[in-house]
Amino acid sequence: MKKNRAATPEIIDNLRRVFQVITEYSKTAEKTSGITGPQLWALKILAKTSPLRVSELAHQMYLRPATVVGILDRLEGKGLVTRTRSKEDRRAIDLNLTEKGKDVVAKAPEVAQVMLIRGLEELTDEQFTKVSEGMDLLVRILGADAITPQPLHSA
Amino acid sequence: MKKNRAATPEIIDNLRRVFQVITEYSKTAEKTSGITGPQLWALKILAKTSPLRVSELAHQMYLRPATVVGILDRLEGKGLVTRTRSKEDRRAIDLNLTEKGKDVVAKAPEVAQVMLIRGLEELTDEQFTKVSEGMDLLVRILGADAITPQPLHSA
DNA sequence: GACGAATTATTGGGATGCAAATATTATTAG
DNA sequence: CTAATAATATTTGCATCCCAATAATTCGTC
Structure with a gap:
């Protein structure tokens, strides 16, 4: 009961193309805005809802907290994000955008x-x-x- | 002329799922075979056609030579691949699978x-x-x- | 033949991504 | 109240990925 499935490799190639164009797009954004795709993604989420905790941000980005920490290090280093120890729960960190951070989000592609x-x-x-x-x-x-x-x- | 496009976020989520399951699959293969997805991918290509040069392998993997070099370092370190200076062109490297490398490919998922x-x-x-x-x-x-x-x- | 340009592999530096281990704080059980 | 447990962020180590710069070799032109 073999079927004619000549389009199968094409489907897989198309999957690859979709994947590539998205990463490609991320690189373009990196060149024009000076920050990487994941960094911009984090900023966009913080622009919508903040303050946010590291674990919450990680959840919204579908990433592990350990990964987000590195991204936050670089964003903080660029002065786009602030880390503040929460008063309710001293284990947690409140993440906020700086004015510069809001600017970047507004101008980002x-x-x-x-x-x-x-x-x-x-x-x-x-x-x-x-x-x-x-x-x-x-x-x-x-x-x-x-x-x-x-x-x-x-x- | 607004249309009901409630499924839009779902499509994007599904795209994410497809990519994740593929990388996930790569990790499963890593646990069972001891080598990572890209490493296995390189071995499979070499199993089909060898000897191959670094640049040729990179092209077939749609990766940069600089990236492939790292993968080859680890494969060579595991004794799965050999690097031999080409006699025709002394800039180039001939890549070959070792017996152990062929074994891994044969048994890999x-x-x-x-x-x-x-x-x-x-x-x-x-x-x-x-x-x-x-x-x-x-x-x-x-x-x-x-x-x-x-x-x-x-x- | 000689000199500049192109090719080949590598190295170095940066950014994701993960898992596992760690330190600190909060919560829960007894 | 104390001890065990859980939650939170971080650190460390590893593997991909890229770009840019480098070293060695080949090619092409004069």
């Missing part, structure tokens, strides 16, 4: 996610359904249903 | 790509078309048509 959202908006209902259901199927194939989403390099 | 191929085979024609066309649309949205596919962490 859109992240790839916005590109995706806009592109998806332009699709017809039928096309949108194909993308949506197609991704669902891919996720199911990989048994990724229960997986926590990953960063996508600041998409 | 399938990479994520195989998982995808098998999963795609199980779909009905209608489902397959959705995945295929859905990915096409995503690629077009991102303007990724002209992009050379990237590695996907040894997928």
Whole structure:
């Protein structure tokens, strides 16, 4: 019961392309704004909700706290973020944007996610359904249903 | 002309899941075979065609030579790969698998790509078309048509 | 043949990413 | 109240990844 699945390698290549264009986009943003994709991603989250704790930020970025600490070190070093010991819980750290940090967010280019959202908006209902259901199927194939989403390099 | 696009964040989350499960898969392979995804990926390429030069291997892996050098250092350190100065061009290096290296490749688990191929085979024609066309649309949205596919962490 | 340009692999420095171990503080059990 | 436990952020060590600079070799041009 073999089927004609000539498009299979193409699907995989397309997955690669999507992945690459997103990381590529992250690098472009890095050159124009001076900060990396993950750094900008962290700033954007803090711009929406702050103060935030390290663990909360890590959760929203789908990253481990240990990873976020390094990103925060560099953001703090650039004077874009402040770390303050929380008064309620002295184990925790309150993260806040500096004025400079808010500036960077305001001037930063859109992240790839916005590109995706806009592109998806332009699709017809039928096309949108194909993308949506197609991704669902891919996720199911990989048994990724229960997986926590990953960063996508600041998409 | 607003459309109901509630599934948009879900699509993006699904993209994240797909990438994560692939990197996750790479880590599983690391635990069972003792080597990492990119390392196994390099071995598999060398198993198919060798000798190979560093630049050629890098090209086939869609990685920079500088990156591949590090991977080769570790593979050589484990005694899975040999580096020999080429006689025709003394700038170049001939890469070969050792017997131990061939052994590892033979016993290594399938990479994520195989998982995808098998999963795609199980779909009905209608489902397959959705995945295929859905990915096409995503690629077009991102303007990724002209992009050379990237590695996907040894997928 | 000689000198500049291109090619090849490597090194060095920076940024993600993870897991495991650590120090500090909070909470819970007894 | 005290001791064990859990939560929080960090540090350390490792493996990818990139770019830029370097050293060695080859090629091309004069």
